[in-house]
Amino acid sequence: MSARETILGRVRAKLPKGPEGARREAVELHMAQHPRNLIxxxxxxxxxxxxxxxxxxxxxxxxxxxxIDDINEVPHHVAVYLRDGNLPAVVxxxxxxxxxxxxxxxxxxxxxxxxxAVDADRASISHAFAGVAESGTIVQISGPENPxxxxxxxxxxxxxxxxxxxxxxxxxxxSKLRNSMGEGNMPRTVNMISGPSRTADIEQTIVRxxxxxxxxxxxxxx
Amino acid sequence: MPENSPxxxxxxxxxxxxxxxxxxxxxxxxxxxxxCTVEVPEAQTCCGQPAYNSGDTASARAIALNVIAAFKxxxxxxxxxxxxGGMMVKHYPELFEPGSTDHEExxxxxxxxxxLTSFLxxxxxxxxxxxxxxxxxxYHDSCSGLRELGIRNEPRKLLASVEGVSLREMTDSExxxxxxxxxxxxxxxxxxxxxxxxxRHIEAxxxxxxIAGDLGCLMNMAGKLKRVGSAIKVRHVAEVLAGDYGxxxxxxxx
Amino acid sequence: xxxxxxxxKDNVGKALADDKLQNAMTETGPRFIYKRTKAREALPExxxxxxxxxxxxxxVLDHLDIYLETYEAKVKATGGYVHWxxxxxxxxAAVLDICRKANARMVTKGKSMISEEIDLNQHLEANGxxxxxxDLGEYxxxxxxERPSHIIAPAVHLTRDQVEADFxxxxxxxxxxxxxxxxxALVEEARAVLRQKYLxxxxxxxxxxxxxxxxxxxxxxxxxxxxxxxxxxxKVHIVLASIEKLVPTLEDATTILRVLARSAxxxxxxxxxxxxxxxxxxxxxxxxxxxxxxxxxxxxxxVLGTEFQDMLRCIRCGACLNHCPVYNAVGGHxxxxxxxxxxxxxxxxxxxxxxxxxxxxxxxTFCGRCEEVCPMRIPIPKMLRHWREKEFERHLQxxxxxxxxxxxxxxxxxxxxxxxxxxLAARVLANQAFGKGRLKKVPLASGWxxxxxxxxxxxxxxxxxxxxxxx
Ligand code: SF4
Numbered sequence: 001m002s003a004r005e006t007i008l009g010r011v012r013a014k015l016p017k018g019p020e021g022a023r024r025e026a027v028e029l030h031m032a033q034h035p036r037n038l039i040x041x042x043x044x045x046x047x048x049x050x051x052x053x054x055x056x057x058x059x060x061x062x063x064x065x066x067x068i069d070d071i072n073e074v075p076h077h078v079a080v081y082l083r084d085g086n087l088p089a090v091v092x093x094x095x096x097x098x099x100x101x102x103x104x105x106x107x108x109x110x111x112x113x114x115x116x117a118v119d120a121d122r123a124s125i126s127h128a129f130a131g132v133a134e135s136g137t138i139v140q141i142s143g144p145e146n147p148x149x150x151x152x153x154x155x156x157x158x159x160x161x162x163x164x165x166x167x168x169x170x171x172x173x174x175s176k177l178r179n180s181m182g183e184g185n186m187p188r189t190v191n192m193i194s195g196p197s198r199t200a201d202i203e204q205t206i207v208r209x210x211x212x213x214x215x216x217x218x219x220x221x222x
Numbered sequence: 223m224p225e226n227s228p229x230x231x232x233x234x235x236x237x238x239x240x241x242x243x244x245x246x247x248x249x250x251x252x253x254x255x256x257x258c259t260v261e262v263p264e265a266q267t268c269c270g271q272p273a274y275n276s277g278d279t280a281s282a283r284a285i286a287l288n289v290i291a292a293f294k295x296x297x298x299x300x301x302x303x304x305x306x307g308g309m310m311v312k313h314y315p316e317l318f319e320p321g322s323t324d325h326e327e328x329x330x331x332x333x334x335x336x337x338l339t340s341f342l343x344x345x346x347x348x349x350x351x352x353x354x355x356x357x358x359x360x361y362h363d364s365c366s367g368l369r370e371l372g373i374r375n376e377p378r379k380l381l382a383s384v385e386g387v388s389l390r391e392m393t394d395s396e397x398x399x400x401x402x403x404x405x406x407x408x409x410x411x412x413x414x415x416x417x418x419x420x421x422r423h424i425e426a427x428x429x430x431x432x433i434a435g436d437l438g439c440l441m442n443m444a445g446k447l448k449r450v451g452s453a454i455k456v457r458h459v460a461e462v463l464a465g466d467y468g469x470x471x472x473x474x475x476x
Numbered sequence: 477x478x479x480x481x482x483x484x485k486d487n488v489g490k491a492l493a494d495d496k497l498q499n500a501m502t503e504t505g506p507r508f509i510y511k512r513t514k515a516r517e518a519l520p521e522x523x524x525x526x527x528x529x530x531x532x533x534x535x536v537l538d539h540l541d542i543y544l545e546t547y548e549a550k551v552k553a554t555g556g557y558v559h560w561x562x563x564x565x566x567x568x569a570a571v572l573d574i575c576r577k578a579n580a581r582m583v584t585k586g587k588s589m590i591s592e593e594i595d596l597n598q599h600l601e602a603n604g605x606x607x608x609x610x611d612l613g614e615y616x617x618x619x620x621x622e623r624p625s626h627i628i629a630p631a632v633h634l635t636r637d638q639v640e641a642d643f644x645x646x647x648x649x650x651x652x653x654x655x656x657x658x659x660x661a662l663v664e665e666a667r668a669v670l671r672q673k674y675l676x677x678x679x680x681x682x683x684x685x686x687x688x689x690x691x692x693x694x695x696x697x698x699x700x701x702x703x704x705x706x707x708x709x710x711k712v713h714i715v716l717a718s719i720e721k722l723v724p725t726l727e728d729a730t731t732i733l734r735v736l737a738r739s740a741x742x743x744x745x746x747x748x749x750x751x752x753x754x755x756x757x758x759x760x761x762x763x764x765x766x767x768x769x770x771x772x773x774x775x776x777x778x779v780l781g782t783e784f785q786d787m788l789r790c791i792r793c794g795a796c797l798n799h800c801p802v803y804n805a806v807g808g809h810x811x812x813x814x815x816x817x818x819x820x821x822x823x824x825x826x827x828x829x830x831x832x833x834x835x836x837x838x839x840x841t842f843c844g845r846c847e848e849v850c851p852m853r854i855p856i857p858k859m860l861r862h863w864r865e866k867e868f869e870r871h872l873q874x875x876x877x878x879x880x881x882x883x884x885x886x887x888x889x890x891x892x893x894x895x896x897x898x899x900l901a902a903r904v905l906a907n908q909a910f911g912k913g914r915l916k917k918v919p920l921a922s923g924w925x926x927x928x929x930x931x932x933x934x935x936x937x938x939x940x941x942x943x944x945x946x947x
Pocket of ligand 1: 739789790793794795796797819846849850852854
């Protein structure tokens with residue numbers, strides 16, 4: 001007997017005997033309906049509230065946030081951010097269409113490279129799939145548009161978050177994902193990111209960064 | 223006694239019976255002052271917790287049946303201990319098969335049983351006691367009373383009404399003192415480490431008196447305080463509420 | 477399998493005498509507690525979420541066969557592989573096989589308790605593959621050849637100077653003049669060394685906090701980002717998970733995630749919560765090409781359907797350790813195996829046999845703080861008591877204790893005799909105290925009097941005095 005059969009057989013032998021059909025139905029129904037459980041009130045409110053809570057939470061975990069009105073301003077803000085952080089004026093991005101069509105020349109000498117991150121990259125920029133106010137969390141999905149390595153290898157990770165994608169809760173981000181990918185389907189990787197990398201493994205003292213970015217900067221576009 | 227005086231069976235607890243009867247008498251006084259008729263069933267011994275916590279469920283069950291029989295018919299059963307109270311309230315029903323007569327009786331006892339300070343405040347609605355007791359005190363929350371019976375404000379509220387008592391909170395008052403029944407003799411080193419931390423918090427308050435509601439914890443803490451030569455006096459909450467400062471503190475000379 | 481759990485008493489003796497350990501524990505214990513309290517206070521719905529988290533896991537355990545099948549089918553459908561492992565041997569063999577097929581020489585590893593449970597590192601090393609732990613705490617203890625002393629903070633038993641000494645010993649490139657006395661300098665050094673490992677590893681191995689049946693997804697939760705670099709850069713990603721990690725849906729995972737970080741570190745959410753489903757998709761410029769999941773049983777099915785089933789709800793947050801006065805007194809290594817603290821004392825006997833872990837369920841005062849803080853509302857004291865029942869049934873407790881308690885219980889069932897015996901004992905002890913109110917030594921009670929005096933009885937028992945008062 002294979003390990004699979006042994007394990008499943010043992011599980012079945014141990015569980016309360018109920019009509020098999022009903023048990024299966026209960027599971028299938030639950031997965032088909034994927035009901036939301038209790039959602040904390042904290043993030044819920046109009047966009048101003050969500051921006052406020054998101055910002056508060058992101059700052060609390062060592063990230064930074066700026067809020068702009070015009071998406072075409074992004075290149076300028078990226079350039080300023082890098083300069084203020086004493087970083088070279090080079091930023092890595094994926095093939096994300098929104099980022100691709102930004103007027104990057106407005107970033108002055110800013111150089112934009114395309115593709116997944118490499119170790120030498122100092123800064124990257126991604127377009128957020130969603131933001132979650134309740135814990136100041138960014139949701140990124142993998143793929144050529146916003147490669148996963150952009151989230152982890154560079155020293156500074158800049159994220160563009162459109163206010164329409166800034167939700168109160170994780171559940172709303174899941175709904176958006178279900179709508180875009182179909183029920184039960186996931187991209188290879190979904191990264192929920194709440195602030196720059198940190199560790200408290202030595203004497204429970206928080207140090208940033210550990211292995212990932214030292215800085216996380218979110219540009220919210222209203 | 224008034225007509226409708228509740229009939230209370232006092233569960234003395236084995237430690238109070240053998241080591242410190244004054245706690246039992248203080249409890250009787252408090253209950254009588256609050257208008258109860260107190261009786262002490264002879265057939266009681268111990269609540270059975272040591273057996274239960276050692277995995278000897280059969281003995282625990284037999285002892286529980288004895289207690290249930292001894293306290294049949296009382297309006298209330300009151301113990302000057304959150305630990306024995308917790309055993310009777312929370313664990314007796316777990317000892318018997320749901321649906322059985324024994325289970326019903328255990329549930330019945332459970333519903334009638336209370337720890338002393340919570341009985342006074344919650345059931346009898348006692349707001350204050352009339353007593354004097356000179357003490358700069360700090361209160362240790364014994365684990366069972368706190369977590370099984372939710373007792374926290376009750377003793378503090380009553381203590382605040384005693385003339386002469388001032389209360390100051392210690393850090394981590396809700397952390398175990400290291401008694402744990404047989405634990406403290408099976409793992410004396412760990413128990414002692416826990417006690418050391420407890421002592422530091424007690425001493426930091428500057429209190430001259432340590433109060434708690436369980437004699438086991440009190441004997442543990444008093445034994446350590448005296449071993450290290452501390453002058454802090456150790457008292458059961460019932461003694462303080464009854465104004466019994468004549469009896470020497472726990473582990474101290476007459 | 478080392479059976480350090482059987483040597484609990486010796487381990488405790490060493491731990492209590494270890495000043496460095498005691499310092500580390502005194503420093504860190506209160507910090508964890510403070511942070512959790514703050515996080516809990518900041519979320520009014522916290523306790524309700526705990527109820528829901530418990531219910532979700534209970535539902536899964538009651539339908540575990542179906543969820544496992546559903547999950548497996550979904551992983552396969554997304555191009556991943558599932559390897560069922562009944563025993564640690566099976567799991568080790570599966571991992572080695574995957575590594576060999578990938579011609580792996582070096583593997584990076586995210587934090588995984590299952591890896592500890594199956595002693596994976598030793599096995600890989602014995603077969604010529606170098607495992608490199610990348611979680612900072614795990615990395616440090618790997619350098620020291622130790623086990624983690626805490627589920628989420630593996631090096632919590634160490635102080636910075638010990639870490640510095642280990643780095644200087646192993647990182648031979650280090651300039652002796654470089655200042656490593658501060659914690660950020662130590663972290664920076666580890667970051668630099670490990671960055672090169674991520675980039676050159678052939679296989680990345682991580683654990684899983686949850687597996688989602690609906691989508692065939694595994695979840696890891698980290699703050700350092702090490703798990704993500706571990707699983708994203710190499711060509712092959714192996715997930716080590718045990719069968720009880722299943723949850724039904726994204727929504728259910730989300731609910732439990734809300735209580736996980738708060739209970740563990742007091743964060744609202746961990747820095748990196750990563751959902752992985754299969755390997756690289758067409759067009760993906762990065763990420764692992766192959767995605768494997770090892771599904772380990774190792775005794776968990778024995779627990780299903782028994783009075784111990786609730787332990788399978790555990791999400792390894794570590795809150796019960798942080799709040800345990802016994803854990804804080806002795807540290808994690810005293811427990812002698814992989815899982816320390818209250819939940820360790822419940823899980824270890826189930827996984828390695830109660831006869832090999834006799835002390836663990838007894839080393840508790842039943843203070844109940846673990847159950848009070850457990851996000852999954854696992855009744856830990858009750859489970860410990862069940863283990864004691866098993867020990868009693870199988871006569872595994874020390875004879876002296878059995879006899880002592882047996883005699884006492886025999887008396888307690890005979891009130892008349894009990895009255896006489898206690899009256900006698902009270903009088904004898906009171907006399908021996910010679911009016912001092914306490915005794916320094918009591919025959920047969922050295923466990924008590926080693927560290928404390930024994931308060932003396934007042935003389936007569938309450939029942940004697942009550943009788944006198946009545947008559
Ligand atoms: S038993 Fe509860 S508190 Fe302990 S690690 Fe598991 S989930 Fe956390």
